[in-house]
Amino acid sequence: MKNNKITGALCLLALAVPAFVPPVWGQGADWALYGGAGGRRFSSLAQITRANVGTLAEAWRFDMAEAGDPQTHPLAIGGVVYAYTPGLDTIALDGGSGKLLWRFHSGVKAGGPQRGLAMWGKGRDKRLFAAAGNYLYALDPSSGKPLPGFGTGGRIDLREGLGRDPDKVSLALTAPGAIWRDMIIMGFRTAESAPAAPGDIRAFDVRTGKLRWSFHTIPHPGEPGYESWPPDYWKSGGGANAWPGMVLDEKRGLVFAPTGSAVSDFYGADRGGDNRYANSLLALDANTGKLLWHFQGVHHDVADRDFPSPPVLLTLLRDGKAVNAVAQATKQGYLFVLDRVTGKPLFSVTEVQVAQSDLETLSPTQPVPSLPAPYARQHLSEDLLTNRTPQAHAWAVEQFRSFANDGPFPHMRLGQQTLAFPGFDGGAEWGGQASANGILYLNSNDVAWTGGLADSVAVHGLGARLYQDNCAACHGPDRKGAPPAFPSLLDSKLIDGQMADVIRSGRGRMPAFNLAGENMMALLNYVRSGEDKEMAAAPATAASPAYRFTGYRKFLDPDGYPAVAPPWGTLSAIDLSSGTYLWRIPLGEYPALADKSTGSENYGGPILTAGGVLFIAATLYDKKIRAFDPRNGTLLWQAQLPYAGNATPITYIAKGRQYVLIQADNARDKKSPQGAAYVAFALPNR
Numbered sequence: 261m262k263n264n265k266i267t268g269a270l271c272l273l274a275l276a277v278p279a280f281v282p283p284v285w286g287q288g289a290d291w292a293l294y295g296g297a298g299g300r301r302f303s304s305l306a307q308i309t310r311a312n313v314g315t316l317a318e319a320w321r322f323d324m325a326e327a328g329d330p331q332t333h334p335l336a337i338g339g340v341v342y343a344y345t346p347g348l349d350t351i352a353l354d355g356g357s358g359k360l361l362w363r364f365h366s367g368v369k370a371g372g373p374q375r376g377l378a379m380w381g382k383g384r385d386k387r388l389f390a391a392a393g394n395y396l397y398a399l400d401p402s403s404g405k406p407l408p409g410f411g412t413g414g415r416i417d418l419r420e421g422l423g424r425d426p427d428k429v430s431l432a433l434t435a436p437g438a439i440w441r442d443m444i445i446m447g448f449r450t451a452e453s454a455p456a457a458p459g460d461i462r463a464f465d466v467r468t469g470k471l472r473w474s475f476h477t478i479p480h481p482g483e484p485g486y487e488s489w490p491p492d493y494w495k496s497g498g499g500a501n502a503w504p505g506m507v508l509d510e511k512r513g514l515v516f517a518p519t520g521s522a523v524s525d526f527y528g529a530d531r532g533g534d535n536r537y538a539n540s541l542l543a544l545d546a547n548t549g550k551l552l553w554h555f556q557g558v559h560h561d562v563a564d565r566d567f568p569s570p571p572v573l574l575t576l577l578r579d580g581k582a583v584n585a586v587a588q589a590t591k592q593g594y595l596f597v598l599d600r601v602t603g604k605p606l607f608s609v610t611e612v613q614v615a616q617s618d619l620e621t622l623s624p625t626q627p628v629p630s631l632p633a634p635y636a637r638q639h640l641s642e643d644l645l646t647n648r649t650p651q652a653h654a655w656a657v658e659q660f661r662s663f664a665n666d667g668p669f670p671h672m673r674l675g676q677q678t679l680a681f682p683g684f685d686g687g688a689e690w691g692g693q694a695s696a697n698g699i700l701y702l703n704s705n706d707v708a709w710t711g712g713l714a715d716s717v718a719v720h721g722l723g724a725r726l727y728q729d730n731c732a733a734c735h736g737p738d739r740k741g742a743p744p745a746f747p748s749l750l751d752s753k754l755i756d757g758q759m760a761d762v763i764r765s766g767r768g769r770m771p772a773f774n775l776a777g778e779n780m781m782a783l784l785n786y787v788r789s790g791e792d793k794e795m796a797a798a799p800a801t802a803a804s805p806a807y808r809f810t811g812y813r814k815f816l817d818p819d820g821y822p823a824v825a826p827p828w829g830t831l832s833a834i835d836l837s838s839g840t841y842l843w844r845i846p847l848g849e850y851p852a853l854a855d856k857s858t859g860s861e862n863y864g865g866p867i868l869t870a871g872g873v874l875f876i877a878a879t880l881y882d883k884k885i886r887a888f889d890p891r892n893g894t895l896l897w898q899a900q901l902p903y904a905g906n907a908t909p910i911t912y913i914a915k916g917r918q919y920v921l922i923q924a925d926n927a928r929d930k931k932s933p934q935g936a937a938y939v940a941f942a943l944p945n946r
């Protein structure tokens with residue numbers, strides 16, 4: 261196929277052909293669309309094959325000498341790569357050499373990821389849509405200059421038009437928009453606690469930036485779903501936002517949008533009800549924004565169980581017939597496979613009873629699919645705790661016993677940590693999945709986290725309060741003690757575990773204290789620093805809920821490894837016609853445990869090529885990119901990256917040669933040297 265911006269669109273039309281022909285459709289020479297056509301992350305390129313991938317070598321590297329975490333899945337069109345720097349400048353690179361062609365510095369101060377871009381073209385009019393924080397820019401792809409006719413000076417502010425004071429809402433464009441005809445359909449990321457923007461999904465005119473339609477994910481009065489919230493929540497509440505990115509079914513004119521939880525994430529007494537359309541997959545008419553169907557994955561979520569990945573449009577077989585399906589991955593390890601037109605589950609979904617909270621009314625049940633089986637473990641028990649060393653195991657057992665454990669639908673408690681397993685980062689994540697021939701290739705995390713709630717109105721943080729209540733009498737309000745009878749705690753040589761032992765067991769004149777879990781951690785932290793590590797307790801206002809989250813905590817052993825037994829990260833191939841696994845392997849290594857095939861946490865997704873190769877980096881600690889045989893999960897090739905490839909690769913042609921490109925950085929591994937780069941691989945020149 262030619263280098264053509266609408267190759268992706270043409271290829272989607274190819275979906276009309278019967279399924280299970282060899283996957284010849286794809287994106288041609290380009291990677292023209294975020295996540296590829298139908299979100300399948302599939303390329304029809306076949307220069308690099310199973311047979312020759314073993315000789316793949318680094319072709320060029322664009323090192324940005326800058327720390328950050330853009331998580332970018334670039335575009336490559338006509339041999340030009342469009343991407344972001346860690347400082348979130350938009351850049352264009354020569355796809356064959358990595359040479360910088362232009363750089364657009366918006367001047368907007370923005371943190372957080374920008375995962376991709378979107379290209380629109382009609383005749384000579386071409387527009388590259390790039391994000392900078394809450395701004396969407398229309399750039400001239402040949403120069404990187406903003407196109408003045410779009411919005412104001414080439415940009416629109418996504419904070420406007422949400423019915424809130426734009427200066428009081430914080431939002432960021434993490435995923436690029438979906439291009440439909442002459443519109444760009446946008447979601448965004450917003451704050452996880454109040455005040456947050458309502459997650460309206462909006463279509464803007466690609467030429468002018470004017471609003472064309474808006475869908476309220478928190479319905480307004482008179483709109484269906486309004487009754488699933490308290491009457492006035494839509495005015496002040498936020499979230500239910502489509503942050504992972506949307507996928508178009510161009511043949512049907514449908515846009516599929518996955519949404520996240522409502523705010524605040526972990527305590528929802530002020531948003532009683534099922535909270536439609538939070539945690540939902542929405543099928544919207546791309547022309548009008550009208551809702552065709554919805555599927556809610558978590559009712560009244562209180563565990564940050566956003567739908568974390570863009571959905572994948574695929575064709576599977578049912579009773580010998582091709583069925584157009586959409587697959588939605590989750591943080592909790594379920595894959596929902598739905599009929600694309602009706603939204604009806606293609607594997608039955610049962611509402612199962614879930615644990616209830618003392619603090620608020622939760623949904624009595626939550627949806628669980630019969631197939632495929634979960635791709636991450638669901639229930640943590642003592643026999644699933646780490647056995648890396650006997651000490652680590654004993655430590656983990658003790659911690660585990662102090663946690664509340666609700667299974668896959670946890671709710672948080674006051675003064676006690678609750679397990680989230682899989683953790684708050686899944687299960688699946690934002691990297692998405694790859695697919696061809698009705699098979700889905702999915703990488704997953706498989707570690708436990710914990711979280712808890714604390715009183716919002718407490719004057720002190722938890723650690724300070726515990727200290728003042730229990731310890732100050734002897735060790736003084738300033739921790740200086742009264743030596744020699746009462747030792748100062750400021751210069752204690754004890755490590756945390758030993759200090760916890762002293763506190764729990766008592767010593768000399770010091771009594772024992774029955775403290776564990778979150779309380780112990782907060783107290784130890786306060787004893788060390790004289791400060792509460794958690795955010796200072798905000799004074800309560802009418803808008804702030806009674807309880808606040810005490811922080812995302814990974815359940816790690818004292819040496820920093822996950823305190824659950826491996827695998828800590830996996831890669832699976834799942835046949836969605838039958839709902840069964842073709843294969844499943846650990847993904848990633850901890851260098852010190854490399855012989856143990858533990859897998860590791862991974863962020864960023866796979867891609868698949870007609871050459872019969874699956875490429876994935878994603879792993880946190882080994883900093884490798886790998887090629888697997890999609891038929892059986894055999895490792896075909898791997899290469900060391902300068903930083904962790906926490907992004908989804910792309911593949912494209914430049915000057916006749918096929919490249920595989922990955923963005924890498926160490927933002928999620930603070931112990932390693934910080935920096936970021938784009939690294940391209942190709943077959944050696946013959």
Ligand code: HEC
Nearest residue numbers: 730731734745746747752753759762763767768769770773
């Ligand atoms: C009734 C007085 C008393 C109270 C209350 C008390 N301690 Fe102590 N603490 C002591 C004394 C006395 C020692 C020294 C014991 C010994 O080694 O003989 C000590 C020792 C310690 C040590 C060991 C210091 C080192 O470096 O070896 C730590 C840590 C400690 N206390 C922390 C705490 C904390 C935290 C609390 C509150 C939860 C607390 N203590 C409450 C009297 C007290």
